[in-house]
Amino acid sequence: MADLTLTAKNPARIAADALVVGTCLTSDGVAVVADQLPAPLVEQIETLAPRLGVTGARQEIRTLPAGPDVAADVLVLTGLGEREPDGTFDREVLRESAGAAVRSLAGSASVVVALPAVDEAELGAVVEGALYGAYAYTTYRDAKAAAKQAPVGTLQVATTFARSAAAKAAVERAEILAAAVHGTRDLVNTAPNDLYPASFADAAKTAVKELGAKGVKVTVLDDKQLAAGGYGGLTGVGQGSARGPRLVKVAYTPAKATSKVALVGKGITFDTGGISIKPAAGMDAMKSDMAGAAAVLHTVVAAARLGLPVAVTGYLCLAENMPGGNAQRPGDVVAIRGGKTVEILNTDAEGRLVMADGLVSAVEDGHDVVLDIATLTGAQMVALGRRVSGVMGSDDVRDQVKAAADTVGEQFWPMPLPDELAEGLKSKVADIANVGERWGGMLAAGIFLRSFVGDTPWAHLDIAGPAFNEKGAYGYTPAGGTGTGVRTMLGFLESRAGV
Numbered sequence: 001m002a003d004l005t006l007t008a009k010n011p012a013r014i015a016a017d018a019l020v021v022g023t024c025l026t027s028d029g030v031a032v033v034a035d036q037l038p039a040p041l042v043e044q045i046e047t048l049a050p051r052l053g054v055t056g057a058r059q060e061i062r063t064l065p066a067g068p069d070v071a072a073d074v075l076v077l078t079g080l081g082e083r084e085p086d087g088t089f090d091r092e093v094l095r096e097s098a099g100a101a102v103r104s105l106a107g108s109a110s111v112v113v114a115l116p117a118v119d120e121a122e123l124g125a126v127v128e129g130a131l132y133g134a135y136a137y138t139t140y141r142d143a144k145a146a147a148k149q150a151p152v153g154t155l156q157v158a159t160t161f162a163r164s165a166a167a168k169a170a171v172e173r174a175e176i177l178a179a180a181v182h183g184t185r186d187l188v189n190t191a192p193n194d195l196y197p198a199s200f201a202d203a204a205k206t207a208v209k210e211l212g213a214k215g216v217k218v219t220v221l222d223d224k225q226l227a228a229g230g231y232g233g234l235t236g237v238g239q240g241s242a243r244g245p246r247l248v249k250v251a252y253t254p255a256k257a258t259s260k261v262a263l264v265g266k267g268i269t270f271d272t273g274g275i276s277i278k279p280a281a282g283m284d285a286m287k288s289d290m291a292g293a294a295a296v297l298h299t300v301v302a303a304a305r306l307g308l309p310v311a312v313t314g315y316l317c318l319a320e321n322m323p324g325g326n327a328q329r330p331g332d333v334v335a336i337r338g339g340k341t342v343e344i345l346n347t348d349a350e351g352r353l354v355m356a357d358g359l360v361s362a363v364e365d366g367h368d369v370v371l372d373i374a375t376l377t378g379a380q381m382v383a384l385g386r387r388v389s390g391v392m393g394s395d396d397v398r399d400q401v402k403a404a405a406d407t408v409g410e411q412f413w414p415m416p417l418p419d420e421l422a423e424g425l426k427s428k429v430a431d432i433a434n435v436g437e438r439w440g441g442m443l444a445a446g447i448f449l450r451s452f453v454g455d456t457p458w459a460h461l462d463i464a465g466p467a468f469n470e471k472g473a474y475g476y477t478p479a480g481g482t483g484t485g486v487r488t489m490l491g492f493l494e495s496r497a498g499v
């Protein structure tokens with residue numbers, strides 16, 4: 001991750017590859033908004049900006065040669081749009097504008113960021129955004145290409161709070177969040193020949209060790225243990241692959257926990273659809289079908305690094321959905337852990353099967369609340385598009401997740417679980433079928449999952465679209481794995497911890 005420091009210095013006097021300065025829209029045109037920047041320089045840029053067509057709109061990035069009054073090589077103007085009625089900027093706008101600027105500077109060694117922050121929380125948002133933007137996945141590139149894409153190495157953020165303890169804490173929190181988001185993106189971006197259930201389980205152990213997540217224990221159930229333990233969802237989905245399924249538990253147990261939370265993540269390391277095989281076009285994106293499990297892993301690690309007084313156990317439901325000679329068939333009936341039987345009508349609705357085992361396992365272990373997160377349905381994208389995730393479940397938990405998402409700046413939208421959709425999930429031969437009627441497919445999947453959580457307060461997060469950005473980068477979001485869900489789940493845990 002980029003090396004980040006706060007500075008009270010005049011940002012224009014710092015020698016660096018680039019100086020990032022905020023611009024915004026006002027009734028008089030474009031204004032410069034940048035902490036610690038001297039007034040004459042602000043005026044100079046404000047006079048120049050309109051002539052260069054700079055408006056200050058959100059998402060606007062303009063790179064200019066720096067004038068004699070700026071020690072950096074280039075000046076980057078990043079748009080913040082309009083101020084909020086109270087004169088400040090929305091924290092997500094701060095993240096987005098910092099991140100977009102830093103992302104545009106990939107390949108630069110050192111960058112100074114001067115954006116407006118009226119308090120330490122806003123400063124934290126600027127730092128977070130800058131770090132989210134300082135990301136590249138270059139594992140499979142040659143050295144030359146990797147260097148060109150390399151994220152900014154050194155970031156200096158100009159602020160009036162450089163010496164405050166709260167600012168230091170905000171930077172630390174932002175660094176832990178960014179490591180979790182980056183770690184999630186890395187796993188999602190890893191090629192599916194390299195990331196499969198067993199290697200994912202190893203990656204979980206490595207992440208816990210390398211990120212110094214104290215008090216976190218990783219336990220792995222392999223394919224034989226899963227079959228013996230009656231985990232029929234994971235076993236059935238995994239049996240078409242030469243690389244067997246795993247259930248990984250990642251448990252963080254602080255000494256004085258105020259609450260006990262389970263996070264269950266879908267970890268299909270590749271989803272071909274199985275015998276109900278998917279069309280060839282775009283199937284490569286199904287390497288991202290493990291994004292829920294990746295987000296869960298890194299949320300638990302981050303919770304431990306933050307030392308939250310909440311016990312959190314992650315359940316990573318890992319399998320590869322392949323159409324091998326031993327693959328499950330449409331028509332098969334499997335028993336989920338605990339005995340409930342499911343008729344498989346479509347082997348491509350595999351996520352809910354592995355999640356059912358994970359949910360039952362979480363409920364068995366006893367938790368105050370269970371969240372599950374999954375790239376579960378194409379219907380999520382039909383309903384909410386590529387960038388907005390769905391959340392459904394017990395009314396209060398669903399609303400808490402939505403509130404957490406709003407606080408951290410992720411887009412989640414509450415969806416209902418209409419009882420009439422349960423009708424479509426009725427099976428002629430088993431307790432339940434794995435597909436229902438087509439309309440409202442995201443909700444039907446939620447209803448399927450609900451039947452495995454009993455009375456435990458629960459919410460289901462469908463991140464099918466937002467987990468993987470198939471289009472171009474925007475804001476602090478790169479192409480490929482996005483890390484969606486980590487911040488919302490952490491925000492949820494923080495609110496339970498009373499942070």
Ligand code: BES
Nearest residue numbers: 346348349351375376377378379435464
């Ligand atoms: N992994 C997919 C859902 C998905 C689709 C995630 C697009 C990300 C982008 C899931 O396993 C799936 O295939 N679901 C089916 C369910 C259907 C057969 C009921 C779907 O959504 O089409």
Ligand code: ZN
Nearest residue numbers: 271348349350
């Ligand atoms: Zn599928």
Ligand code: ZN
Nearest residue numbers: 268271289351
């Ligand atoms: Zn899937």
